[in-house]
Every structure is written in C-alpha cells, then in structure tokens.
Amino acid sequence: MTLSSSFLAEALAVAHRAADAAALGIHARYSSHDFSVDAKADATPVTEADREAELAIKDVLRARFPDHAFLGEEHGREGESDFLWLIDPIDGTKAFVRGYPMFSTQIALMHQGDLVLGVSAAGEYGERAWAVRGGGAFIGTNASDGQRMRVSDAIDFGPMAAVSTGNLKSMATDPDRWQALGSLVQRVGRIRGYGDFLHYHLLARGSIDLVIESDLNILDIAALAVIVREAGGIFTPLKGGTIDLDIRDALAGTPALHAEALALFNP
Template structure:
C-alpha cells in the first residue's frame, strides 16, 4: 500500500502519535511512581526495565493499527519491516532517570520518510511537558507555538547545554573546542535528554552539544528544533540520519559559530 506524504497525512500521523504517547505514559506512569520494576543491564551497559518493553509494544500496537505497512525501529526490539515510512521509537528515553526516580525521562516517537525526519512527539509526562512538530507545520510545546532564541553571538548572556560528554572528553580536538566555547559564553549547563532540546526550541537556552547518542534519542527533537527555527546537525555538520552519534543544535548564527569552532580544532 502506497501513501503520499502530505499535510493531511502528517496531521493524521501526528494525531496517532499523540495517542501512542498517551498509551505509553499509561504504562510507564504507575511503574515510575511506585518504582515497581526490575532492572536488567543490556550489552551496551545501559539499563532496561519491563516498563521500557511494555511501553514500546504499546506504542507499536497503536501505530500499527493505523499504519500496518510502515516499518518500525524501536529501542528495545530493533528494526522491523521495510519501506519509505519508518517510525522511530524510544519508549523511555532517560531510563537511568526513570530507574533513579527523577522525572527527566520521556517517550520519543518520530516518523522518517525516505530518510528525512518529518514528524516528532517528545512526551515528558512526569516532567509536565509535551513538544511536537511536523515538517512545515511549526513546533509546539503544550499547544503553544515555540521558536528558538535570537541570540547570534557568544557572550555573557549565552547559555549552552551539554550531554553525554564521554566521547568528547576522549577526543582532544573536540574537547578543546568545547573548552573554547565555555570561555566565550556565560553559562554551561547539562540539562540532558529531552529537556535541553525543549529549552532550546522555546528560546530558553542557546545551544546544545551532545555525543554518545543514537538516532532514537533525538529523532523527534530534530524535527521540533528545526521547525522552531533552529539548525540541527551532528558535530561534523552532517545531516541527522540513522547512524548519527553526536548532535549540535541551535539558532542558525550560533550553530554556524559553534560548528566553525569544532571544525577549527579538527584542522589544527
């Protein structure tokens, strides 16, 4: 069955993604509040709980009921199916937070079409926020339109958030670039996971720098930041794809300045 990527299709897909996020939160919320789960360490040394698996299965049931011919790529169950439309699912992004009992975790649902991310829902129910966007439709946080900030220079009023810095720390050129940026801005924070992208998309911080990630961590957030007027690439300036391992996101001018800083260190 062929489907056409259109405004009407994206509106329908977004509505279904919201239903899927609601259903996932109905699974995770009682487990989180009761801290009722067992924890297993996966081969990559990250934790997983039965809530992760149950939530992913729930999301897929909702999506498949409406889009049975689409492909799916989930954090816990991997790739299933082939085709131009691929749903990317991280049922609990921030499982470490979930396990330790603080609310910086979310359900991440995105849709990719022919290699392009076109829809994203970032649902952080315990934190109390939900952001979403579709290609060409703008970005929203709890129903209100959002936009990245207008800061176009590094200075005392610039705020950067970082995440997953392990691989940056092991790469002297990248680490030096980050140190240079830290000297040029007013504030460095590490909000992490969904939160710093939500803050970026509504103009509360100016730049996000991350490493040691995968596409499922950021897929919906890419759409949200871009539709909020930002630029989202990896630290090399490459477009975001299934093999992405790092992130650089911000308003166009600051993104360009940061990318130049990382490029300069690579060339030294």
C-alpha cells in the same frame, strides 16, 4: 514523494495517541516503583516499563499504519518501508530507575530518510513537545494545549548566551574538540547540562541557545531534531551535514550560534 499536510496531521494525531498509551503503563510503573532492572549488552539499564511501553506504542501505530516499518530501542527493527517509525519508549531510563522525572517517550517518523514528525512526551515532568515538517513546533502539557515555540535570536557567544551539554565521553577523547569546547565555555554567560529531552525543549522555546552532545543514537534525538528545526533552529551532527540512522553526536542551536560552533568544532 511529497507528503500532504493532511497525512502529516493524521500521523501526528496517531503518534500522540501512541504516546498517551505508553504513558499509562510508564506512570503506573514509575509511581509504584514496580519494576526490575536488567542490563543490556551496552551496560545500560532496561526495565519492564521500557519494553511494555514500546509494544503499546507499536500497537497504536500499527493499527493505523500496518505497512510501515519500526525501529525501537528495545525490540529493534521490524519491516521495510519508505516510512520508518523511530521509537524510544523511555529516553532516560537511568532517571526513571532512580526516581526523578527527567525522562521522556520519543516518537518520530522518517520518510525516505528524512525526518518529518516528532513527539517528545515527558509526562512525569509535565510537558510534551511536537512538530511536523513545515508546521511549526509546539509545547504544552498535552496534545490539546500547545503553544508555538521559537528559538532565541542569539547571534554570538557573549555574556547572555546559554549552552547546555549532554553526554561528552567520546568528545573527551578528541583533544581538538575538547579544547574547542573549553574555549567556548570560557566565552558564554551560562553553561549547564540539562540533558536528554529537556535541553532540546529549552532550546526550541528560546530559553537556551546551543546544545552539544556526543554518545547518542538516532532514537535519542530523531523527534527532538524535528522539533528544534521547526522552531527555527539548526540540528546536525557535530561534523555538520544531514541526520541519518548512524548519527552519534549532535550540535543544535540558533542559526548564528550553530554556524559559529560548527566552525569551532571543525576548523
């Protein structure tokens, strides 16, 4: 089934409204630091703001799409449908807890296993990025002032290339990939760890050229993958192939640099 442009436009508008609804509670909690912190089973933190924001997002989405399914970071899977909304209410809870604005709300739509829509709302940082399949990628301070984004034209890992890394714990246990990362670091002009939403936003607007990350899940990157792809980039797992619900690492970049890095990490 091919989704119409009108459906995607409407779904995007609803996703923006859902992100706005979440932002109200997140901002109130963040600005007042009024929340307690619990540890989840994987030892990562969760707050009332995470749980409340996910419910606020679902309320907006469900009001328009009552038959769709949901997969949320805090409340798990609900329903079965060809349409699955992927929700991370606060991606970067550790940053939220520690009081710096490097966190975002991630909302994506998957249709029959394909990612078709993404909204990455980083209100406290002051920007929001979004995209739908076939419609390009945009960034602005809110949904009404978007500017189109495009990845850079970088074609090699020379002195002008900029690479950002995220979590690398699992990669550090793989000697071959760790060595491959080391060889890449020696070749590029700039290596940084912007992390979470930020390095994908920077990639999509051409400010950096490649992102490498392990130890993640689909909710961390679903919306960002749509945004990077619609900006002209390539986004896959480190081994290449398609993105699915079981993804655990990511390689995203300009077409030329992604291809070269993919070969480097998978000799």
